[in-house]
Amino acid sequence: xxxxxxxxxxxxxxxxxxxxxxxxxxxxxxxxxxxxxxxxxxxxxxxxxxxxxxxxxxxxxxxxxxxxxxxxxxxxxxxxxxxxxxxxxxxxxxxxxxxxxxxxxxxxxxxxxxxx
Amino acid sequence: xxxxxxxxxxxxxxxxxxxxxxxxxxxxxxxxxxxxxxxxxxxxxxxxxxxxxxxxxxxxxxxxxxxxxxxxxxxxxxxxxxxxxxxxxxxxxxxxxxxxxxxxxxxxxxxx
Numbered sequence: 001x002x003x004x005x006x007x008x009x010x011x012x013x014x015x016x017x018x019x020x021x022x023x024x025x026x027x028x029x030x031x032x033x034x035x036x037x038x039x040x041x042x043x044x045x046x047x048x049x050x051x052x053x054x055x056x057x058x059x060x061x062x063x064x065x066x067x068x069x070x071x072x073x074x075x076x077x078x079x080x081x082x083x084x085x086x087x088x089x090x091x092x093x094x095x096x097x098x099x100x101x102x103x104x105x106x107x108x109x110x111x112x113x114x115x116x
Numbered sequence: 117x118x119x120x121x122x123x124x125x126x127x128x129x130x131x132x133x134x135x136x137x138x139x140x141x142x143x144x145x146x147x148x149x150x151x152x153x154x155x156x157x158x159x160x161x162x163x164x165x166x167x168x169x170x171x172x173x174x175x176x177x178x179x180x181x182x183x184x185x186x187x188x189x190x191x192x193x194x195x196x197x198x199x200x201x202x203x204x205x206x207x208x209x210x211x212x213x214x215x216x217x218x219x220x221x222x223x224x225x226x227x228x
Contacts, residue, residue: 006158034215043204043221044159093158095216105149105206105216107158 002028002098006108013084013115021079021111023094029074030096035067038091038110050077084115119143120207120219128225129195137190137222139205146208148181148188149216153202162190195226 003026013019023033031052036044048069049057056069066088068080077096081088095107120141129135139148147166151159163172165181165188172179176199178191188205205219 004158036218041202041221041223044218046215046217049215091156095158105161107151107160109158110156112156 002096002106004094004096004106004108006094006111008111009109010112011114013113015085015115016083018080018082019084019113021081021092021094021113023077023079023096023108025075025096025098025106028096028098030077030098031074033071033077033094033096034105035069035077035079036093036095038093040091044093047079052077081113084113086115089113089115120205120217122203122205122219122222124222125220126223126225128227131196131226131228132194133226135192135195135224137192137203137205137224138187139189139219140187141207142186143207143209144185146185148185149206149208150179150188150190151204151206153204159204192224195224197226197228200224200226 005024005026007022011019033050035047037047038044046059047062050069050071052071052074058064066082071077091110091112093110095105097105123138147164149164150162152162153159163179168183168185170181176193180189203222206216208214208216
Protein backbone atom coordinates (compact mmCIF):
# COMPACT_ATOMS: atom_id res chain seq x y z
CA UNK A 1 0.00 0.00 0.00
CA UNK A 2 0.86 3.66 -0.25
CA UNK A 3 3.36 4.99 2.28
CA UNK A 4 3.89 8.59 3.34
CA UNK A 5 7.03 9.34 5.29
CA UNK A 6 7.25 12.40 7.53
CA UNK A 7 10.44 13.73 9.06
CA UNK A 8 11.41 14.60 11.71
CA UNK A 9 9.08 12.84 14.12
CA UNK A 10 10.02 15.18 16.95
CA UNK A 11 11.74 18.54 17.03
CA UNK A 12 12.47 21.08 19.73
CA UNK A 13 13.47 24.56 18.71
CA UNK A 14 14.02 27.94 20.30
CA UNK A 15 11.60 30.81 19.88
CA UNK A 16 12.36 32.86 16.81
CA UNK A 17 13.97 30.08 14.82
CA UNK A 18 12.52 28.27 11.82
CA UNK A 19 11.75 24.59 11.49
CA UNK A 20 11.28 22.56 8.30
CA UNK A 21 9.13 19.43 8.18
CA UNK A 22 9.32 17.06 5.22
CA UNK A 23 6.57 14.87 3.81
CA UNK A 24 7.47 12.28 1.19
CA UNK A 25 5.34 9.85 -0.78
CA UNK A 26 7.59 6.80 -0.97
CA UNK A 27 6.05 4.63 -3.66
CA UNK A 28 3.76 6.93 -5.57
CA UNK A 29 3.61 10.40 -6.98
CA UNK A 30 1.37 12.96 -5.33
CA UNK A 31 0.40 16.16 -7.09
CA UNK A 32 -1.50 17.19 -3.99
CA UNK A 33 -0.54 16.88 -0.36
CA UNK A 34 -2.29 18.20 2.69
CA UNK A 35 -0.94 19.65 5.93
CA UNK A 36 -2.84 19.39 9.21
CA UNK A 37 -2.34 20.61 12.73
CA UNK A 38 -3.58 18.78 15.78
CA UNK A 39 -3.71 19.91 19.39
CA UNK A 40 -3.76 17.38 22.25
CA UNK A 41 -6.92 15.29 22.34
CA UNK A 42 -8.43 17.27 19.48
CA UNK A 43 -9.17 16.52 15.86
CA UNK A 44 -7.13 17.40 12.79
CA UNK A 45 -7.45 20.88 11.39
CA UNK A 46 -6.51 21.37 7.75
CA UNK A 47 -3.92 24.11 7.37
CA UNK A 48 -3.22 24.09 3.65
CA UNK A 49 -3.30 22.11 0.44
CA UNK A 50 0.10 21.73 -1.19
CA UNK A 51 0.07 21.66 -4.98
CA UNK A 52 3.05 20.43 -6.97
CA UNK A 53 4.52 23.21 -9.08
CA UNK A 54 2.18 25.91 -7.86
CA UNK A 55 1.29 27.90 -4.77
CA UNK A 56 -0.29 26.24 -1.80
CA UNK A 57 -3.88 26.94 -0.90
CA UNK A 58 -4.24 28.02 2.72
CA UNK A 59 -7.30 27.62 4.90
CA UNK A 60 -8.90 30.65 6.44
CA UNK A 61 -6.98 31.95 9.42
CA UNK A 62 -3.69 30.25 8.54
CA UNK A 63 -0.83 32.69 7.98
CA UNK A 64 0.86 31.81 4.73
CA UNK A 65 3.95 33.85 5.59
CA UNK A 66 4.39 31.96 8.81
CA UNK A 67 3.73 28.48 7.48
CA UNK A 68 5.65 28.25 4.23
CA UNK A 69 4.79 25.32 2.00
CA UNK A 70 6.88 24.13 -0.91
CA UNK A 71 5.91 21.24 -3.19
CA UNK A 72 8.82 21.20 -5.60
CA UNK A 73 8.52 17.59 -6.75
CA UNK A 74 5.85 14.93 -7.10
CA UNK A 75 7.12 13.12 -4.02
CA UNK A 76 8.06 15.86 -1.60
CA UNK A 77 6.26 18.65 0.18
CA UNK A 78 7.79 20.71 2.97
CA UNK A 79 6.26 22.85 5.68
CA UNK A 80 8.46 25.50 7.25
CA UNK A 81 7.34 27.12 10.47
CA UNK A 82 9.05 30.50 10.44
CA UNK A 83 9.92 32.55 13.51
CA UNK A 84 8.40 29.90 15.71
CA UNK A 85 6.74 30.81 19.00
CA UNK A 86 5.57 28.58 21.86
CA UNK A 87 1.98 28.79 20.60
CA UNK A 88 3.14 27.07 17.40
CA UNK A 89 3.90 23.97 19.44
CA UNK A 90 1.66 21.25 18.09
CA UNK A 91 1.45 17.96 16.21
CA UNK A 92 1.75 18.50 12.45
CA UNK A 93 0.58 15.77 10.06
CA UNK A 94 0.73 15.52 6.29
CA UNK A 95 -1.26 13.34 3.92
CA UNK A 96 -1.27 12.49 0.26
CA UNK A 97 -3.61 10.73 -2.12
CA UNK A 98 -2.39 7.97 -4.37
CA UNK A 99 -3.47 8.64 -7.96
CA UNK A 100 -6.10 6.30 -9.25
CA UNK A 101 -7.55 5.75 -5.81
CA UNK A 102 -10.38 8.20 -5.35
CA UNK A 103 -10.56 7.79 -1.63
CA UNK A 104 -7.07 6.65 -0.75
CA UNK A 105 -5.68 9.25 1.61
CA UNK A 106 -2.51 8.13 3.36
CA UNK A 107 -1.16 9.98 6.37
CA UNK A 108 2.35 10.50 7.64
CA UNK A 109 3.23 9.60 11.20
CA UNK A 110 3.29 13.23 12.28
CA UNK A 111 5.82 15.68 13.70
CA UNK A 112 5.70 16.83 17.30
CA UNK A 113 7.00 20.40 17.38
CA UNK A 114 7.91 21.98 20.69
CA UNK A 115 9.00 25.60 20.74
CA UNK A 116 10.80 26.68 23.91
CA UNK B 117 -17.73 25.88 6.60
CA UNK B 118 -18.55 22.21 6.77
CA UNK B 119 -18.66 20.79 10.26
CA UNK B 120 -18.70 17.18 11.33
CA UNK B 121 -19.84 16.67 14.89
CA UNK B 122 -18.98 13.42 16.58
CA UNK B 123 -20.64 12.03 19.67
CA UNK B 124 -19.78 11.07 22.23
CA UNK B 125 -16.60 13.06 22.64
CA UNK B 126 -15.21 10.65 25.24
CA UNK B 127 -16.17 7.07 25.98
CA UNK B 128 -14.76 4.77 28.62
CA UNK B 129 -16.12 1.23 28.67
CA UNK B 130 -15.30 -2.25 29.89
CA UNK B 131 -13.99 -5.00 27.68
CA UNK B 132 -16.82 -6.89 26.01
CA UNK B 133 -19.25 -4.00 25.84
CA UNK B 134 -20.75 -2.67 22.63
CA UNK B 135 -20.63 0.97 21.57
CA UNK B 136 -21.70 3.30 18.80
CA UNK B 137 -20.04 6.50 17.67
CA UNK B 138 -21.99 9.01 15.63
CA UNK B 139 -20.80 11.48 13.03
CA UNK B 140 -23.28 14.15 11.95
CA UNK B 141 -23.27 17.06 9.56
CA UNK B 142 -25.67 19.37 7.79
CA UNK B 143 -23.59 19.01 4.64
CA UNK B 144 -23.70 16.28 2.03
CA UNK B 145 -20.49 14.38 1.38
CA UNK B 146 -19.52 12.33 -1.64
CA UNK B 147 -17.74 9.91 0.66
CA UNK B 148 -17.03 9.51 4.31
CA UNK B 149 -14.05 7.86 5.92
CA UNK B 150 -13.37 6.56 9.40
CA UNK B 151 -9.90 6.63 10.90
CA UNK B 152 -8.34 5.47 14.13
CA UNK B 153 -5.40 7.33 15.59
CA UNK B 154 -2.96 6.23 18.26
CA UNK B 155 -1.10 8.82 20.37
CA UNK B 156 1.87 10.27 18.51
CA UNK B 157 0.90 8.65 15.22
CA UNK B 158 -0.97 9.68 12.11
CA UNK B 159 -4.55 8.50 11.48
CA UNK B 160 -5.00 5.08 9.91
CA UNK B 161 -7.87 4.54 7.52
CA UNK B 162 -10.46 1.98 8.66
CA UNK B 163 -13.09 2.26 5.95
CA UNK B 164 -14.57 4.46 3.24
CA UNK B 165 -18.31 4.59 2.59
CA UNK B 166 -19.61 6.12 -0.60
CA UNK B 167 -23.24 5.18 -1.21
CA UNK B 168 -26.11 6.49 0.89
CA UNK B 169 -27.37 3.73 3.16
CA UNK B 170 -24.21 1.70 2.67
CA UNK B 171 -23.15 -0.65 5.46
CA UNK B 172 -19.63 -2.05 5.72
CA UNK B 173 -18.26 -4.50 8.22
CA UNK B 174 -14.68 -4.88 9.31
CA UNK B 175 -14.50 -7.76 11.81
CA UNK B 176 -16.18 -6.38 14.96
CA UNK B 177 -16.66 -2.91 13.44
CA UNK B 178 -19.78 -1.95 11.49
CA UNK B 179 -19.93 1.30 9.58
CA UNK B 180 -23.04 2.89 8.12
CA UNK B 181 -23.47 5.87 5.82
CA UNK B 182 -26.74 7.75 6.17
CA UNK B 183 -29.24 7.67 3.32
CA UNK B 184 -28.75 11.39 2.72
CA UNK B 185 -24.96 11.08 2.99
CA UNK B 186 -24.85 13.62 5.81
CA UNK B 187 -24.15 11.29 8.70
CA UNK B 188 -22.47 8.06 9.61
CA UNK B 189 -22.09 5.70 12.52
CA UNK B 190 -19.47 3.28 13.76
CA UNK B 191 -20.57 0.37 15.92
CA UNK B 192 -18.06 -1.80 17.76
CA UNK B 193 -19.16 -5.16 19.10
CA UNK B 194 -17.46 -6.74 22.10
CA UNK B 195 -14.86 -4.01 22.48
CA UNK B 196 -11.31 -4.98 23.36
CA UNK B 197 -8.48 -2.94 24.93
CA UNK B 198 -6.81 -2.89 21.52
CA UNK B 199 -9.72 -0.80 20.24
CA UNK B 200 -8.61 2.09 22.45
CA UNK B 201 -7.79 5.20 20.43
CA UNK B 202 -9.11 8.36 18.85
CA UNK B 203 -11.76 7.67 16.23
CA UNK B 204 -12.20 10.27 13.54
CA UNK B 205 -14.73 10.55 10.77
CA UNK B 206 -13.81 12.63 7.73
CA UNK B 207 -15.95 13.78 4.86
CA UNK B 208 -14.89 14.48 1.30
CA UNK B 209 -16.76 16.62 -1.18
CA UNK B 210 -16.49 16.21 -4.90
CA UNK B 211 -14.17 13.82 -6.67
CA UNK B 212 -11.01 12.20 -5.38
CA UNK B 213 -8.20 14.57 -4.47
CA UNK B 214 -10.40 17.02 -2.60
CA UNK B 215 -9.57 17.91 0.93
CA UNK B 216 -11.05 16.06 3.87
CA UNK B 217 -13.01 17.70 6.64
CA UNK B 218 -12.42 15.89 9.89
CA UNK B 219 -14.94 15.33 12.63
CA UNK B 220 -14.45 16.49 16.19
CA UNK B 221 -13.22 13.07 17.27
CA UNK B 222 -14.22 10.41 19.80
CA UNK B 223 -11.68 9.27 22.35
CA UNK B 224 -12.38 5.65 23.24
CA UNK B 225 -10.85 3.82 26.17
CA UNK B 226 -11.55 0.13 26.69
CA UNK B 227 -10.53 -1.23 30.04
CA UNK B 228 -10.04 -4.79 31.20
